Amino acid sequence: MKYTTRQSAILLLSDGTIFHGKSIGISGKTFGEVCFNTGMTGYQEIFTDPSYFGQIMVTTNPHIGNYGINDLEVESESVKIAGLVCKNFSFNYSREGASGSLEDYFAKQNLICISDVDTRALVSYIRDNGAMNAVICTDGTSIEDLKKELANVPNMEGLELxxxxxxxxxxxxxxxxxxxxxxxxxxxxxxxxxxxxxxxxxxxxxxxxxxxxxxxxxxxxxxxxxxxxxxxxxxxxxxxxxxxxxxxxxxxxxxxxxxxxxxxxxxxxxxxxxxxxxxxxxxxxxxxxxxxxxxxxxxxxxxxxxxxxxxxxxxxxxxxxxxxxxxxxxxxxxxxxxxxxxxxxxxxxxxxxxxxxxxxxxxxxxxxx
Structure with a gap:
């Protein structure tokens, strides 16, 4: 039922390219350098890895959240990615050892996520054009306003984090x-x-x-x-x-x-x-x-x-x-x-x-x- 009532969302790249998707329910916008991870598992370890601080993560594995989260499977005390872009976000999960859902985990830490994105096309675009700054927006902010805000986000090169x-x-x-x-x-x-x-x-x-x-x-x-x-x-x-x-x-x-x-x-x-x-x-x-x-x-x-x-x-x-x-x-x-x-x-x-x-x-x- 959540799938049919979810709001539209966008991913805007610094070169003006836009990818469309759906919000998982957390309203707002988040900025960072967009990059992708090709791992087929271990999404919770990725999200809590401090090395990803300041980056919007694109997961190439189409299913994210399907095995929930486990409180012991973290690399730090909190989510470190700036935001998540995925194809299929699983609101339901099935694993005996799970502590809860990825949806609740993100909600507690106010992490903005856009799903239903053509991640194959997005990853192909990043491969061809390189990593760049981007913004995920789930609150309806206009494209022009987003472009102005995105222009002020510092580049990763020269950035001490x-x-x-x-x-x-x-x-x-x-x-x-x-x-x-x-x-x-x-x-x-x-x-x-x-x-x-x-x-x-x-x-x-x-x-x-x-x-x-x-x-x-x-x-x-x-x-x-x-x-x-x-x-x-x-x-x-x-x-x-x-x-x-x-x-x-x-x-x-x-x-x-x-x-x-x-x-x-x-x-x-x-x-x-x-x-x-x-x-x-x-x-x-x-x-x-x-x-x-x-x-x-x-x-x-x-x-x-x-x-x-x-x-x-x-x-x-x-x-x-x-x-x-x-x-x-x-x-x-x-x-x-x-x-x-x-x-x-x-x-x-x-x-x-x-x-x-x-x-x-x-x-x-x-x-x-």
Whole structure:
């Protein structure tokens, strides 16, 4: 019955292109960079991933909401996407372990969603024209007014967003009697990353994004972790300086996604905004050190410049994305430092990349000998 009474809604792209659909019942408008994720499952993990902050998510899987939500299947404490675009929004759900419906979940957090959109056409358009700003409108605001508001939305390039999602106060994860201690810099950290460290006998103290090296070191950690997160890495000058100090002291350091990009910038290797980005759970990566392939989860709109990395005397390319030959991982030749662009904690392979957490712990072990 809800389907027949739902209001019309639109998605307006910054180049003036309009896609039509239906509101799921939450009135208003929301702005962000429109992007798409090709995963066939895991929509709740996507919606709560801090790396998606400021982005309007298009799901290529046509059915969203069909298995409801589970309060334990979150990567942060709240929805982080700016809005959702989908084909079929399921108001009803069927899963024994569900805590409730996606409709109620969105209503509690006032997340605006447009469904009944031709998402195949929309994704094809983004692939051809690149990621761009957009607005979802479900309240009847005129096109001309929306265009004026959309013109004032900042572009993702040059936009610092880690401060919007980072913890405000330090907190601890794991057993305080664990063998190893890790200082983690929260640029938008995912819960499952922390779980992976904790189950490897690590006690983690998570710090706000703007924490100094001195504060991180006061925990007396055995290693340092730079997390994933949203936005452009280039404006994070303080974080880059912290990474430089960790590297200079040759402390074990591991970076994922945004953290990987920060390590590149700390070494003078530039990053760039990708045309469309990588977002999905089936991205093929080759480990150049072992020759093995990995099926990976990825979520990034920025990447490390490959030619600059390959020309750097202190860095080595360790992983390559097989679809477009972009940088997926690197390490320093003479320092205890490595990083990957993808998300080993997401385990879509299902566990192809989990060895990276073991590798970090091994690096910590060797540094303590």
């Amino acid at each position: 880690a401060s919007k999602v980072s913890t405000k106060e330090p907190y601890f994860v794991g057993d305080e009697n664990a063998t190893y201690k890790i200082s983690a810099l929260d640029l938008g950290i995912k819960k499952n990353i922390l779980r992976n460290f904790a189950k490897r006998n690590c006690y983690i103290k998570v710090f706000p994004y703007d924490t100094s090296y001195e504060e991180l070191s006061a925990f007396n950690p055995d290693g340092y972790f730079l997390s994933n997160g949203p936005g452009d890495p280039d404006p994070l000058h303080g974080v880059i300086d912290v990474a430089k100090k960790i590297i200079a002291d040759d402390k074990p350091i591991f970076g994922i996604c945004l953290g990987h990009q920060i390590i590149a910038l700390a070494n003078g290797v530039q990053t760039y905004k990708m045309f469309g980005g990588h977002r999905g759970i089936n991205h093929p990566v080759k480990n150049l050190l072992t020759g093995k392939g990995e099926i990976t989860s990825q979520n990034h709109g920025f990447a490390v410049k490959k030619n600059a990395l390959e020309g750097h005397p202190e860095l080595e390319l360790t992983h390559i994305h097989l679809n477009d030959d972009t940088v997926a991982g690197m390490r320093m030749k003479n320092k205890n430092c490595f990083s990957v662009q993808y998300h080993p904690e997401a385990s879509p392979g299902p566990h192809d990349s989990s060895y990276l957490f073991d590798q970090f712990v091994e690096n910590i072990k060797s540094s303590k000998v």
